Amino acid sequence: MKRDAELGAVGKPHPRLEGPDKVSGRARYACDLRLPRQLYARVLRCPLPHARLSRIDTSRAEGLRAVHAVLSSANAPEVPWYDTSRLFDRELRFVGEEVAAVAAESEEIAEDALRLIAVDYEPLPVEEKAGKPDVRQRGDIAAGFREAQVVIEETYTTQTALHNCLEPHGCTAVWEGDALTLYESTQGIFAVREEIAAKLGLSEERVRVVTEHMGGGFGSKQIAWKHSVIAALLARQSGRAVQLVLERDAENLAVGNRNATRQHLRLGAKRDGTLTAIEVSARVEQGAYLAGGEASDVTGTYLTLYRCPNVRAEQIQVSTHRGPAAAFRAPGYAEANFALESAMDELARKLGMDPIELRLRNYAEVDQDQRKPYTSVDSLRKCYQQIRGHFQKSAKKYGIGFAAHDWAAGAGHPPAEARVEMANGGARLVIGAQDIGTGTRTALAQIAAEELKLPLEKIIVSIGDTRDAPYGPTSAGSSTLASLAPAVRAAAQAAKAGREGLGKRAPNPKHKSVRTCGAQCAEVEVDSETGEVTVLRIVAAHDCGRIVNPLLVDSQISGGVTQALGFALTEERIVDAASGVVLNANLEEYKLPTAGDVPQITHASLSLPDDEANAAGIKGVGEPPLIPTAAAIANAVFDATGIRVRELPISREKLIR
Amino acid sequence: MRAFSYHAPSTLSDAFAFLDARTRPLAGGTDLLTLMKADLVAPERLVNVKALLPRGIAAGTDGLTIGALTTLEEIEKDAAVAKRYAALAKAAAVAASPQLRNMATIGGNLLQRPRCWYFRNPRLDCWLKGGEHCPARDGENRLHAVFGPGPCHAVHPSDLAPALAAFDAQVLLRSPRGERALPLEIFFTLPSAGRRTENVLAPDELIVSLRLPPTPEGTKSVYLKAMDRKQWAFALVAVAAVLQLEGRRVVHAHIVLGGVATIPWRAASAERALVGGDLSAATLERAAAAALEEALPLAHNAYKLPLARALVRRALESLAP
Numbered sequence: 012m013k014r015d016a017e018l019g020a021v022g023k024p025h026p027r028l029e030g031p032d033k034v035s036g037r038a039r040y041a042c043d044l045r046l047p048r049q050l051y052a053r054v055l056r057c058p059l060p061h062a063r064l065s066r067i068d069t070s071r072a073e074g075l076r077a078v079h080a081v082l083s084s085a086n087a088p089e090v091p092w093y094d095t096s097r098l099f100d101r102e103l104r105f106v107g108e109e110v111a112a113v114a115a116e117s118e119e120i121a122e123d124a125l126r127l128i129a130v131d132y133e134p135l136p137v138e139e140k141a142g143k144p145d146v147r148q149r150g151d152i153a154a155g156f157r158e159a160q161v162v163i164e165e166t167y168t169t170q171t172a173l174h175n176c177l178e179p180h181g182c183t184a185v186w187e188g189d190a191l192t193l194y195e196s197t198q199g200i201f202a203v204r205e206e207i208a209a210k211l212g213l214s215e216e217r218v219r220v221v222t223e224h225m226g227g228g229f230g231s232k233q234i235a236w237k238h239s240v241i242a243a244l245l246a247r248q249s250g251r252a253v254q255l256v257l258e259r260d261a262e263n264l265a266v267g268n269r270n271a272t273r274q275h276l277r278l279g280a281k282r283d284g285t286l287t288a289i290e291v292s293a294r295v296e297q298g299a300y301l302a303g304g305e306a307s308d309v310t311g312t313y314l315t316l317y318r319c320p321n322v323r324a325e326q327i328q329v330s331t332h333r334g335p336a337a338a339f340r341a342p343g344y345a346e347a348n349f350a351l352e353s354a355m356d357e358l359a360r361k362l363g364m365d366p367i368e369l370r371l372r373n374y375a376e377v378d379q380d381q382r383k384p385y386t387s388v389d390s391l392r393k394c395y396q397q398i399r400g401h402f403q404k405s406a407k408k409y410g411i412g413f414a415a416h417d418w419a420a421g422a423g424h425p426p427a428e429a430r431v432e433m434a435n436g437g438a439r440l441v442i443g444a445q446d447i448g449t450g451t452r453t454a455l456a457q458i459a460a461e462e463l464k465l466p467l468e469k470i471i472v473s474i475g476d477t478r479d480a481p482y483g484p485t486s487a488g489s490s491t492l493a494s495l496a497p498a499v500r501a502a503a504q505a506a507k508a509g510r511e512g513l514g515k516r517a518p519n520p521k522h523k524s525v526r527t528c529g530a531q532c533a534e535v536e537v538d539s540e541t542g543e544v545t546v547l548r549i550v551a552a553h554d555c556g557r558i559v560n561p562l563l564v565d566s567q568i569s570g571g572v573t574q575a576l577g578f579a580l581t582e583e584r585i586v587d588a589a590s591g592v593v594l595n596a597n598l599e600e601y602k603l604p605t606a607g608d609v610p611q612i613t614h615a616s617l618s619l620p621d622d623e624a625n626a627a628g629i630k631g632v633g634e635p636p637l638i639p640t641a642a643a644i645a646n647a648v649f650d651a652t653g654i655r656v657r658e659l660p661i662s663r664e665k666l667i668r
Numbered sequence: 669m670r671a672f673s674y675h676a677p678s679t680l681s682d683a684f685a686f687l688d689a690r691t692r693p694l695a696g697g698t699d700l701l702t703l704m705k706a707d708l709v710a711p712e713r714l715v716n717v718k719a720l721l722p723r724g725i726a727a728g729t730d731g732l733t734i735g736a737l738t739t740l741e742e743i744e745k746d747a748a749v750a751k752r753y754a755a756l757a758k759a760a761a762v763a764a765s766p767q768l769r770n771m772a773t774i775g776g777n778l779l780q781r782p783r784c785w786y787f788r789n790p791r792l793d794c795w796l797k798g799g800e801h802c803p804a805r806d807g808e809n810r811l812h813a814v815f816g817p818g819p820c821h822a823v824h825p826s827d828l829a830p831a832l833a834a835f836d837a838q839v840l841l842r843s844p845r846g847e848r849a850l851p852l853e854i855f856f857t858l859p860s861a862g863r864r865t866e867n868v869l870a871p872d873e874l875i876v877s878l879r880l881p882p883t884p885e886g887t888k889s890v891y892l893k894a895m896d897r898k899q900w901a902f903a904l905v906a907v908a909a910v911l912q913l914e915g916r917r918v919v920h921a922h923i924v925l926g927g928v929a930t931i932p933w934r935a936a937s938a939e940r941a942l943v944g945g946d947l948s949a950a951t952l953e954r955a956a957a958a959a960l961e962e963a964l965p966l967a968h969n970a971y972k973l974p975l976a977r978a979l980v981r982r983a984l985e986s987l988a989p
Binding site: 122607 | 671783785786792803806811900901970971974
């Protein structure tokens, strides 16, 4: 691709194409659909953390007027689910697990029907089970610690966080003959098509998945969940369209969370700051089932963020009787970053070193895990540089904290395809991906406009429908744009040359490693009498390759930092130990940041085209802004108070002295 | 939510004809609807009283009258309240969110049920809902009471109630049997086995209005609230302080804490530590400590003691001339 300065549509802050539809209410989400004779479904959920269903009687629910279908283990097909379970299993492993479902003419009638279902549960013991450690290592860890002149050894914990997508999980299922259409809120229309077809024993061509718009996914919507199959089965049973949208508490019980971790960490370094050994043992609470999708890789960053010859990182999955964990915006890395970057701050203070100097001393120029050089060797240095200018030493009672990060994803990859059709002096761009909310439509239209030398308004983007679209990837791993932009370029080039406008994503470079990375600095004020933390400012610099649309990158940074602010300060799923019931599966006591909590966020990223990475020089920025914020805030809180909080969230009681 | 019938009678006496144990009056609905959605209450009938009770604020030489249907937003914005009852205006301003303050009425605000996450969770039983014991006592009680003997350990959620109590407000109640006026300190009474609610309102009784006595010359007041985030959260701890000063000498002091007990909690020993004295740093410190001296924290809420001490001291500091 040309240099940024020579580009037309790419690099411009174009407002989102779908913006007017969203603010005017014209944009249709999965739960907005109203089809003729449509029914509404509700799900009965298990009240116990571990139980065997010994009897279920749905006859009274079936007899209720305006109830058209009831499903439970008594009549549902044996659809395998999770690693070892079924759609409606008789062994239930967490409070909130699906027991039965009803489709009725209104949500209220469906709820009435649920109350008429009689279930006997036989309680089973509640216990945690730790799996075998998964160990990744290099060098000689014992020798590394013998060489060390300074050692930091601490335990850090991160809490279970809830995605709380503004739009909950949900879908509307409609059959036409033996073909199923699912209007779904998903990050992966093709992934859902594949999974649902397999679960229902249909060929993939018989399943169409549509996601026109979505109100958040954050990783929790990258797989097919039970509600989609339940809606499809209820629709088949009733012969009518069925809409199943999860209530807020179901959303927070049964369709994913960020796994809690306990990380015991040892860092060894020489007096000049050179790291000689990194050792971590991470216990990861995965919940009752392995949900699938992107894995939570807690050990990954320990192997790559800093140059260190001796590393031992082990991850132990612990199964519990809680709702299953699922990918949550930078799964594993956000949790690990809090521990590693807090420990690096502790090390810097012990050594009396500037925190950025310490990081530069241990700068990694090669991917030590994959043993390949990075495509953009200097980009993290540039991020440090961008941050450094923004902060001077702060006044007393204010604190400044710094954290760096890397992220395993963001490079994009094949398969990803695009189709461009020229017509009426403009072009139609057909993409089989979906806009998770990042502005995929707009960014891809800019790529096509650039290549076709057309004004943006001459590009019509069709996105979010598996019917007739070429394959599009799941919006996960900050990869959508980096995967699709090269395919769109190729398709546009073909169309411009008069050929069929099809483009495919080429593979990533074989001998180099593509990473995303960045750094953030936080300024906080702490009231030591009341424990109140006020985050005053966050400066964020992230390497996302070429910036296609600075407005969209700003949105990702604001959103990621805001979500991380909750992770750092206020968000935590609270479970009553005695009953296994989640006490704050709602937006009242699960405290997301409000507008009043969000500080000034300065976006200091540079466009750093990574032309070795792919044909568009683009990398992702969906997840990175969330990764270093919690550590930066914790480090700033220490700077302000001298109190090192090693357990997230940093709530008042940890700071009142 | 379960089905219910909706009634909008045109007179208050018609409304009273509906009121019984199976019926709920509907005003702002901001608490009632959340209780119904969680199936904690399931009234067969709702009676709209929005057109039947007084709304608005009347200020006179004899004090202030606030109609039961007055919204929190109207209290927050009222000039007389802001001038003479500053703590009340501030309490209204930091309650809930603008959307809720536009809907919520002062009558409903006083009657709202606790936000205790055991009480509110339909999957769990608790003493206040008629169960055997309080699961918060040995459970997740970070948000719970540090005063009061139990058996319920929920805290009262209202921001306005402590401020109103600190101004010696009276609540005017009406039922088919007639009217009665109760000081808030009597209206709010700890629940007991025979009455598992936080107040003495009868099922067929409505709050009509609130009356606040006039504030003598030299009266100053403030409301401070600590939350888990900057806005839109119930109080971890709140303090309403009303002082009448002659110079630096305290003639009269009322201090009522929120977020620490199942009802608004009068800090009588703090008041005693202040009256007759000056507002020296040592006095304020002594009063703040006295406010908490009978607290009995649970396993996860001991932080409320230093937090409340700090808020009481700061509230008093802010009132010192």
